[in-house]
Amino acid sequence: xxxxxxxxxxxxxGMTNKKSLKxxxxxxxxxxxxxxxxxxxxxxxxxxxxxxxQTENNSVPSRFSPECPNSSHLxxxxxxxxxxxxxxxxxxxxxxxARSETQYFGPGTRLLVL
Amino acid sequence: xxxxxxxxxxxxxxxxxxNITCSHNNIATNDYITWYQQFPSQGPRFIIQGYKTKxxxxxxxxxxxxxxxxSTLSLPRVSLSDTAVYYCLVGDMxxxxxxxxxxxxxxxxxx
Numbered sequence: 578x579x580x581x582x583x584x585x586x587x588x589x590x591g592m593t594n595k596k597s598l599k600x601x602x603x604x605x606x607x608x609x610x611x612x613x614x615x616x617x618x619x620x621x622x623x624x625x626x627x628x629x630x631q632t633e634n635n636s637v638p639s640r641f642s643p644e645c646p647n648s649s650h651l652x653x654x655x656x657x658x659x660x661x662x663x664x665x666x667x668x669x670x671x672x673x674x675a676r677s678e679t680q681y682f683g684p685g686t687r688l689l690v691l
Numbered sequence: 692x693x694x695x696x697x698x699x700x701x702x703x704x705x706x707x708x709x710n711i712t713c714s715h716n717n718i719a720t721n722d723y724i725t726w727y728q729q730f731p732s733q734g735p736r737f738i739i740q741g742y743k744t745k746x747x748x749x750x751x752x753x754x755x756x757x758x759x760x761x762s763t764l765s766l767p768r769v770s771l772s773d774t775a776v777y778y779c780l781v782g783d784m785x786x787x788x789x790x791x792x793x794x795x796x797x798x799x800x801x802x
Contacts, residue, residue: 679740
């Protein structure tokens with residue numbers, strides 16, 4: 578058990594839809610992350626939050642909008658996505674935001690944009 | 692920032708020991724070396740972390756030479772369920788900027 582849950586596990590949406598991905602961690606961690614993993618590509622770090630404050634935004638298009646209301650919950654709001662945004666979206670948490678910190682990943686949301 | 696290089700893929704038969712080497716020539720003094728395992732359609736899972744010499748846990752061993760410019764993940768007696776992608780990460784405690792998993796090594800265990 579990783580202690581990180583994500584919903585939904587699968588999502589199909591049209592390019593004009595608005596949807597949200599949810600992540601919750603039950604580990605008491607301070608840092609949370611969103612990653613994107615496209616088919617046969619490396620994990621791409623999208624956003625990092627530390628104590629609810631965004632500390633990293635790796636040039637992610639504005640059609641992806643993160644929200645972190647508290648250190649246990651993280652959302653990724655999606656709107657007017659493109660087919661190339663279809664991917665596995667992974668949430669992770671760690672005690673603190675550092676490259677050497679062990680990250681605990683959720684099961685991911687498999688997103689398909691039509 | 693230390694860049695890592697790993698073999699793209701490896702094959703091994705069941706029951707064999709597998710060693711996956713990661714090169715990190717520019718590793719900094721404060722950097723730790725961390726390995727993750729990822730199964731298809733799942734998030735990566737932490738395997739082991741080390742700073743120098745040897746670290747062993749119930750899953751794997753990590754060998755780090757004195758110059759720390761490389762590290763080797765050793766999986767004893769692999770089974771089919773060890774088929775996965777293995778990632779090597781290098782970094783310190785200063786922050787999560789430029790956190791980069793790379794392409795990893797795809798290990799296929801053959802019956």
